[in-house]
Amino acid sequence: MPDFRMPDLNKVYLAGRLTRDPELKYTQSGLAMCRLGLAASRHYKGRDGEKKEETLFIDITVWDKAAEYLGQRLRQGSPVLVEGRLRTDSWEDKTTGQKRSKIDIQALRVQELSWPGEKTGGAVTPEPRANQEEPVPEDDIPF
Secondary structure, three states: OOOOOOOOOOOEEEEEEEOOOOEEEEOOOOOEEEEEEEEEEEEEEOOOOOEEEEEEEEEEEEEHHHHHHHHHHOOOOOEEEEEEEEEEEEEEOOOOOOEEEEEEEEEEEEEEOOOOOOOOOOOOOOOOOOOOOOOOOHHHOOO
C-alpha cells in the first residue's frame, strides 16, 4: 500500500468586527506587537425555525510594521478580514499554579473592510477625493 502523507496545514481566514481598541506594545528589542480582539458571528435558523446567532471571540496578534499601522488606524467596531495561523499560548497561573493554555491567531495579513468615508466604530478612513469627476449623462454626449 502506498504511503500517503497528510500535509501540515495551519491557515485561518476570519471576518468580523474588533471587540476593543487595538493594544499596541513594543518588545524589549523594539519590535511592535498589536493585540486585537475579533468577534465573528454566524447567523442560522434553529430546528424550531427561529433565527439564531452564534458569536466567536478570538484574540489576534499582529507583529512589526503591520502592528504599528493597525494600532494607529483601527478602533473598536472596525470590520476586518484576518488571514493567519493558529497558535497555542501556554502559561502557569500565578495564583493557582495550574497550567493554562489558549489558542489565538498569529496574523499574516489584516485587511480593513470599511469603505472610504464610512464611520464604523470610530475607525479612521479617508474621505473620497473632492476632485473626482462626475459621470457625464448620456444625453450630453455629442455622438
